[in-house]
Amino acid sequence: MAFKLLKSVLALSAVIATAQAVAGPVGYGAATTGGGSKTAVNVATMAEMQAAIDSYSGSGGLVLNYTGKFDFSTITDVCAQWKKTAQTVEIKKKNDITIKGANGSSANFGIHIAGPSTNIIVQNMTIGLLPGGEAADSISIEGMSSGVPSNIWIDHNTIFASLTMCSGAGDASFDGGIDLKKGAHHITISYNYVHDYQKVSLNGYSDKDTANDAARTTYHHNRFEEVKSRLPLQRFGLSHIYNNYFNNVHTSGINVRMGGVSLIESNYFENVQDPVTSRDSSAIGYWDLRNNYVGSGITWTVPTSTPYVNAVNWTTTKTYPEALGYTYTVTPAATVKAKVIATAGAGTNLAE
Secondary structure, eight states, X not given: XXXXXXXXXXXXXXXXXXXXXXXXXXXXXXXXXXXXXXXXXXXXXXXXXXXXXXXXXXXXXXXXXXXXXXXXXXXXXXXXXGGSOOOEXXXXXXXXXXXXXXXXXXXXXXXXXXXXOEEEEEESOEEESOSSGGGOOSEEEEOBTTBOOEEEEEESOEEEOOOOOOTTTTTOSSOBSEEEETTOEEEEEESOEEEEEEXXXXXXXXXXXXXXXXXXXEEESOEEEEEEEOSSEEESSEEEEESOEEEEEXXXXXXXXXXXXXXXXXXXXXXXXXXXXXXXXXXXXXXXXXXXXXXXXXXOXXXXXXXXXXXXXXXXXXXXXXXXXXXXXXXXXXXHHHHHHHHOSTTSTTOO
């Protein structure tokens, strides 16, 4: 009897845990609900997805279940991709949308969330080796003259490109992995697996992008491996970066510039060059460092231009200036690697 009762309790706990895993985002994007409980519309191609978005009124709820599959083995020359026309689904001036990839689905097109689009979820998508070079981000969230995106949740996606340096392309053989630009705010980026990317996540368009002062972004439980830089590259604004796994980062990791402040908490770093730094801009940024795990293979470089600061001694340069305004549970830093490898990316059934 006791054993059966224990089994029942464990089963109930599993159900509760599953419900919590899909209930919604944690962090600055916590208010995001996307299309809610609307009946999902199946789409199998980029064209079908765009048509469904275009025909949607723009509010009230739209849920898209993407079932398409792209065979990445058909791309035999990754250096031919940047010369091709970009392929991008656009959500512009539309609200309350969920795009969710079916397990086993994959896409060779990007997603652009633009203008005053609010309450958008992109989840469980596999996006890779995009055509279009500089014109093609895997996921881009961008303010425009008509307004800025807010309440966005980018969760459990797998995003990849190639570190191959292609002649004539510079570092733009493939552009951004998950980019936030021109004032986009209240965003959570969680449980994504980004690999083989040169420029992972831009947060703030340029040194003059003061609209990014409004940016509030949470990055948690993401897996960043075999990448070069921008983890993220933050200009202005505030970010909370916790429980992420950084491995084999070849150029620089978290780069906070232009007066931005980042709370960098309980992350796991190994084999990373310049894991926390401020460089390559006209003004430095700041960080509040708490309980990070620093493993082997950490190296530091001195940039050719000033100003710059490296977190060589892993000390805080500025206390995070405001209350986060949300609750969260921190995974102990030493266990983050195992947890994130097991749960980040598409096809993990939204495991947390």
